[in-house]
Amino acid sequence: MARPEIAGIFLGLLLSVALLEIARDTILFRLEDAALGTETVSIFGTAPEGRVHCQDARDGHLCEEAYLRDPGPGVLWLGNSQLHAINRYRPGDRLATEILHDWFRSCGAYLVAYSQPNANLLEHAIAFHALADTYDVRLLILPVVLDDFREQGVRQSVSALLGDAALPLRGSSFGPFLDENRDATTDRSDSKEETLQALTEAWLDREVATYWPAWAARDQLRGVASYALYLLRNRIFGINAQTQRVVAENAYREKLAVLESLLRDARAMGVDVFLYIPPYRADIAGPYHPEQYARLKADAARLASEYEAQFAQLDTVVAGPEWGMVRDSVFGFEDYDFMHFTAEGQRRLAEALEMALANSDHGCFSTH
Amino acid sequence: MLFNSLTFILFLAIVVVVYWLLPIRARLYIILASSLLFYGFWRFDFIPLLLFSAMADYLLALALDRRSGSSRRALLVVSICINLGVLAVFKYLLFFADSAGSIASLIGYEFSSLDLNIILPLGISFYIFQTMSYTIDVYRGSYPVERDLLRYLCFVTFFPQLVAGPILRAGDLIPQFSEPRRCNLQFLSDGIRRILMGLFLKVVLADQIAGIVDTGYSRDPGGLTGFDVWTLAFLFGFQIYFDFAGYSHIAIGAASLLGIRLPENFNYPYTATSPREFWQRWHISLSTWIRDYVYLPILRGSRTSSAGGWDVAENQNGTGRSARTFSLYGTWALMGLWHGAAWTFVVWGLYHAVLVHAYRLISAVLPNSSARLVGVLGWAVTTALVMAAWIPFRAQGGAHAMAMWVKLVDPRAYGGLTLAPDSYLVAALMLGAVLLARPIRYGLVTRLGHHPVVATVVYTGFYTVVIAGCLLFLRQTHQFVYFQF
Numbered sequence: 007m008a009r010p011e012i013a014g015i016f017l018g019l020l021l022s023v024a025l026l027e028i029a030r031d032t033i034l035f036r037l038e039d040a041a042l043g044t045e046t047v048s049i050f051g052t053a054p055e056g057r058v059h060c061q062d063a064r065d066g067h068l069c070e071e072a073y074l075r076d077p078g079p080g081v082l083w084l085g086n087s088q089l090h091a092i093n094r095y096r097p098g099d100r101l102a103t104e105i106l107h108d109w110f111r112s113c114g115a116y117l118v119a120y121s122q123p124n125a126n127l128l129e130h131a132i133a134f135h136a137l138a139d140t141y142d143v144r145l146l147i148l149p150v151v152l153d154d155f156r157e158q159g160v161r162q163s164v165s166a167l168l169g170d171a172a173l174p175l176r177g178s179s180f181g182p183f184l185d186e187n188r189d190a191t192t193d194r195s196d197s198k199e200e201t202l203q204a205l206t207e208a209w210l211d212r213e214v215a216t217y218w219p220a221w222a223a224r225d226q227l228r229g230v231a232s233y234a235l236y237l238l239r240n241r242i243f244g245i246n247a248q249t250q251r252v253v254a255e256n257a258y259r260e261k262l263a264v265l266e267s268l269l270r271d272a273r274a275m276g277v278d279v280f281l282y283i284p285p286y287r288a289d290i291a292g293p294y295h296p297e298q299y300a301r302l303k304a305d306a307a308r309l310a311s312e313y314e315a316q317f318a319q320l321d322t323v324v325a326g327p328e329w330g331m332v333r334d335s336v337f338g339f340e341d342y343d344f345m346h347f348t349a350e351g352q353r354r355l356a357e358a359l360e361m362a363l364a365n366s367d368h369g370c371f372s373t374h
Numbered sequence: 375m376l377f378n379s380l381t382f383i384l385f386l387a388i389v390v391v392v393y394w395l396l397p398i399r400a401r402l403y404i405i406l407a408s409s410l411l412f413y414g415f416w417r418f419d420f421i422p423l424l425l426f427s428a429m430a431d432y433l434l435a436l437a438l439d440r441r442s443g444s445s446r447r448a449l450l451v452v453s454i455c456i457n458l459g460v461l462a463v464f465k466y467l468l469f470f471a472d473s474a475g476s477i478a479s480l481i482g483y484e485f486s487s488l489d490l491n492i493i494l495p496l497g498i499s500f501y502i503f504q505t506m507s508y509t510i511d512v513y514r515g516s517y518p519v520e521r522d523l524l525r526y527l528c529f530v531t532f533f534p535q536l537v538a539g540p541i542l543r544a545g546d547l548i549p550q551f552s553e554p555r556r557c558n559l560q561f562l563s564d565g566i567r568r569i570l571m572g573l574f575l576k577v578v579l580a581d582q583i584a585g586i587v588d589t590g591y592s593r594d595p596g597g598l599t600g601f602d603v604w605t606l607a608f609l610f611g612f613q614i615y616f617d618f619a620g621y622s623h624i625a626i627g628a629a630s631l632l633g634i635r636l637p638e639n640f641n642y643p644y645t646a647t648s649p650r651e652f653w654q655r656w657h658i659s660l661s662t663w664i665r666d667y668v669y670l671p672i673l674r675g676s677r678t679s680s681a682g683g684w685d686v687a688e689n690q691n692g693t694g695r696s697a698r699t700f701s702l703y704g705t706w707a708l709m710g711l712w713h714g715a716a717w718t719f720v721v722w723g724l725y726h727a728v729l730v731h732a733y734r735l736i737s738a739v740l741p742n743s744s745a746r747l748v749g750v751l752g753w754a755v756t757t758a759l760v761m762a763a764w765i766p767f768r769a770q771g772g773a774h775a776m777a778m779w780v781k782l783v784d785p786r787a788y789g790g791l792t793l794a795p796d797s798y799l800v801a802a803l804m805l806g807a808v809l810l811a812r813p814i815r816y817g818l819v820t821r822l823g824h825h826p827v828v829a830t831v832v833y834t835g836f837y838t839v840v841i842a843g844c845l846l847f848l849r850q851t852h853q854f855v856y857f858q859f
Contacts, residue, residue: 014833022842
């Protein structure tokens with residue numbers, strides 16, 4: 007091997023270590039907030055009982071503890087980051103989930119929300135099955151979002167909600183979908199085995215992380231690197247928030263089948279369902295293909311009618327000024343935000359839901 | 375022990391330092407002890423099996439060397455029976471039992487399935503082939519019997535290649551154990567370079583592609599389009615290549631750190647312009663092993679050996695066409711079965727036999743041409759066919775593989791793209807990368823040699839990316855694919 011290559015390896019080692027150190031010091035951020043942009047803050051709602059809005063298995067115990075302090079007939083609201091993000095956040099701003107929690111408390115029910123960034127319907131179905139008993143769920147509130155039809159796979163943090171309930175669920179009507187995603191719902195890591203290799207590796211990993219902080223931050227750094235690649239890809243291919251993206255037909259049909267299974271299971275379990283089309287920015291051209299978006303609304307209405315669920319179209323309740331821009335945390339590229347809005351938007355969403363629920367068979371939970 | 379781990383890096387560093395501090399004979403003790411420790415990190419209870427297999431061939435080869443005539447042949451048969459017997463019990467027993475049960479149920483008999491929990495010992499297919507080839511070489515007289523037990527055990531257990539090759543012949547390795555060597559910069563720098571490349575291929579490329587592949591292959595094939603299936607076939611083709619070539623790089627690099635040269639196992643296989651050439655470039659140590667110890671002996675009892683490929687005896691006069699065809703298909707069925715105890719692997723092997731056979735027939739008819747267009751066409755057809763062959767390798771059973779293959783040939787299945795958009799992008803990027811790697815390696819790198827300053831800058835940039843990638847992604851998310859074989 008030539009001298010330049012040997013020098014390259016040596017210098018490369020120094021530079022790569024320096025690069026990781028710089029990355030850790032300067033661009034490390036909470037990756038789950040990255041897609042929200044710098045103007046949008048992610049918060050999870052609280053009430054006097056404690057947390058009433060959680061994300062997944064990582065913080066779910068907080069919501070369970072709060073619920074056990076003053077339990078009541080449960081209302082489970084599932085969704086994506088729209089539920090836990092506020093654009094141009096100011097202290098004191100409230101989420102729709104908090105407002106609606108108060109409303110349900112006034113009639114003796116207990117609303118708890120679980121929201122995941124980039125959630126998909128399979129994850130919602132898993133969360134519903136996992137949480138139905140925990141919160142004595144009588145009503146499920148579920149937004150029907152076109153993006154949820156595109157996203158694939160099940161995150162470990164969601165499948166972990168199931169715990170020991172995972173096996174019996176394979177017999178439920180969405181078991182086949184769960185089986186299809188089994189690679190995603192099982193931990194592929196070999197390190198959980200108590201082999202000499204796994205024990206040594208875990209010990210070494212801890213030791214290196216103790217003396218080298220960048221090593222400890224590798225999970226986040228990997229996420230940041232992937233996110234940076236994603237942003238660059240979009241930039242190179244001219245993809246932006248307004249680029250129309252059609253959900254593939256097969257993916258659409260698969261997710262619609264999951265939604266139908268979810269409605270069927272909920273009905274069999276005696277849980278009412280309230281489906282709604284969530285707010286969608288209308289002051290500028292958006293990324294949804296108009297025909298597919300219309301079809302989504304029609305399909306959601308049809309399934310709601312078929313399974314005696316309530317249905318509301320709330321896509322126009324948040325006006326243009328309540329939507330914002332998103333500036334990413336890596337390169338600072340700016341783009342329109344089609345998913346998250348201000349606290350005023352959150353208030354309007356809560357108000358619209360209250361009205362729709364009050365006009366429905368439930369009233370404020372009157373049937374229970 | 376897994377190569378893609380901190381444990382291995384620490385282990386290797388300690389072994390290398392101690393190794394070079396010791397005199398030549400003591401180095402062999404270090405190799406043996408570290409190799410057994412390396413294996414024991416997976417499971418210590420399978421070390422006796424490894425040593426049993428090694429000792430059986432050591433003793434049989436010694437006995438064989440002292441005899442002549444038919445008793446030599448009998449001892450060789452004993453060796454082959456022991457080796458294949460070990461493989462049959464640990465790797466194929468359940469497969470044979472299940473297959474027999476299925477056949478029996480077809481003709482109306484019902485057997486209860488074997489309720490055995492047999493663990494496949496790590497690397498068994500590799501070390502069994504290695505010990506078996508040693509005895510065969512001694513029998514053939516192509517390698518002298520090794521009387522030094524320590525040197526022989528080092529050959530069988532040499533940790534860099536113990537669990538996933540390259541599969542070595544005694545002549546590749548044993549003489550190197552006796553050569554006096556001094557630690558030098560060339561050994562060390564070559565070793566580090568190969569280990570870095572191997573880790574990069576494994577943890578940055580193969581393991582990242584694995585996530586897309588796992589998701590794609592877990593989907594119902596009914597929901598996939600023809601484009602999707604091609605993409606998944608290509609992606610798995612890249613995953614297994616980066617995974618296995620990565621392992622081989624690390625093995626060669628680790629051996630180099632100890633002053634030992636191992637033969638190459640891959641040589642830009644996806645640039646092959648024919649199925650025959652592909653097998654001269656892919657898993658070279660296995661394909662030459664199978665050729666020398668299975669194919670040629672079946673064909674004509676030949677002892678000929680050469681450097682790769684399947685064409686050694688194919689065009690020689692005096693061998694019947696039917697005998698060649700039988701040898702080809704029989705050998706490839708075995709090649710498939712070597713990879714795994716499942717009919718999908720046999721299908722994979724026979725598929726490659728068809729490719730090699732078809733190429734043999736076509737190349738005999740077509741005029742020899744070196745035209746660029748012919749090369750490009752040959753590459754495109756070979757790559758597509760080889761990638762499609764990976765489907766049964768990765769699919770979840772025969773029906774799954776068949777359903778995916780049907781998508782490839784059904785013109786009505788080519789309606790749209792249903793995988794995550796990045797899947798297509800990654801597949802296209804990887805295809806570009808494997809095509810460009812060879813010209814870069816032999817063109818640009820050679821030219822860089824004339825400009826030391828430019829070369830230093832380019833290498834620095836390159837290794838910064840490689841090392842940063844390895845540091846970021848080094849973790850045990852996926853075992854090496856070939857560990858299961």
